[in-house]
Amino acid sequence: MFTINQYVLAESLEQAYALNQSRINVILGGTLWLKMGRKKFNKAIDLSALGLDTIEEDEDQFKIGCMCTLRQVETHQGLDQHFDGVVAKALESIVGVQLRNGATVGGTLYSRFGFSDVLTVLMALDASVERYKGGIVSLADYAAMRPDNDILVRVLIKKDPRRASYSCFRKSAGDFPVLNCAVSKLEDQWAVVIGARPGRARRIMFTVAGTPSEENIQSIVETVRGSIPFGTNLLGSAAYRRILAEVLLRRNIEAILMGGAQ
Ligand SMILES: Cc1cc2nc3c(=O)[nH]c(=O)nc-3n(C[C@H](O)[C@H](O)[C@H](O)COP(=O)(O)OP(=O)(O)OC[C@H]3O[C@@H](n4cnc5c(N)ncnc54)[C@H](O)[C@@H]3O)c2cc1C
Incomplete structure (x- = not known):
């Protein structure tokens, strides 16, 4: 649980920004992640009166x-x-x-x-x-x-007319993902994003004219596996994640070719 000295309901973004320049103050979101830590802050800055919840x-x-x-x-x-x-x-x-x-x-x-x-x-x-x-x-x-x-x-x-699909792999419902993957297609541009690598999500863009052939898809898979770094943590090894990446990526591409979403 984190602790604070003073709660401030910000009256403007300028006020919130000014207060947030001090490293001992903190902006409050939903505080679910902040609550997991034990930091001590001076001022807690609440943005909830600024109409930013729509x-x-x-x-x-x-x-x-x-x-x-x-x-x-x-x-x-x-x-x-x-x-x-x-x-x-x-x-x-x-x-x-x-x-x-x-x-x-x-x-x-x-x-x-x-x-x-x-x-x-x-x-x-x-x-x-x-x-x-x-x-x-x-x-x-x-x-x-x-x-x-x-x-x-x-x-x-x-609001562009892109098609998209998402899939992730979790060992059990509610757990953190071992790997997640999102793919979108806007005309000939394909965006492939891999997250929970376990590092921050990385995106690679591909241009494929028309419907991708198996050769095109294999080339995307190889580029992703070769250029996105995968790591090991308690949820899985880098080698396991590399295998999962291919499976999730292929599923997403297939879902888009079939009309979108997983
Ligand atoms: C137990 C648990 C399991 C979770 N599992 C998953 C999961 O499987 N997948 C997933 O995607 N996410 C997961 N999350 C993360 C969750 O979805 C939220 O992303 C997380 O709680 C942070 O959101 P918050 O509103 O609680 O942020 P807070 O805890 O309020 O703030 C987090 C940080 O963001 C800063 N901050 C807040 N708002 C702003 C702002 N507007 N501008 C600048 N800085 C700001 C705060 O100062 C703080 O440093 C999990 C979280 C928890 C607690």
Whole structure:
């Protein structure tokens, strides 16, 4: 359990940002991950009065406020009608509804967890994040950056006609994934994202004209296995993950060729 000296309900992003410049202060998301640690903070900065707990949808994109819960994202009707419903598919296997009702999008993406199902699926959708001072950056770039003192304000997902599929492997329901994989296809561009390697998700882009042949698919599999580093932890070895990566990747490509989603 973490401890704080003072709770601050932020009245503006500027105030929250200014307070967050001190390393002994902390932004609060759903606090589910913070609660797992034992850190001591001076000021805890709550963003929940800033109207960042809604998902806005217009003709071009979805804008997901950082205080939206994973459950809000999972059950959003507009998102479900796009990308073959892949977002809900990816989120539904994270622990249970109770956790997804508390965990926030901001806390999730800021943390850039190596096991994150959310990071993996959103990178395949070419999502971007809006930071208060740092502006908009692609999620793939954000995932590779070191965590800083900026505030993640929103996640942006363009409404393009991409097809997508997600799959992960867990030893038991509710456990952390041993490996996860998301694939999307927009015209001839295929995005392959592998997460829980066990490091942060990595994305590789491929261009394949028309329907990929078995030769094309084998070449994608070999590139992924050869250029994405896999590691060993308590959940599985690097060699095991390399084998899983091929299986999940092939399943996702097949699902897209059959019409999308897993
Ligand atoms: C037991 C357990 C099991 C889990 N299993 C999985 C799993 O299988 N798959 C998966 O994908 N995820 C899993 N998660 C992670 C979970 O989905 C959330 O990602 C995690 O709880 C962080 O979200 P939060 O809202 O609780 O963040 P918090 O704990 O509130 O914050 C985490 C960090 O983010 C910072 N932060 C919060 N919001 C912002 C913001 N807007 N801008 C800048 N910094 C911010 C905080 O200061 C803190 O450093 C698990 C979590 C737990 C506790």
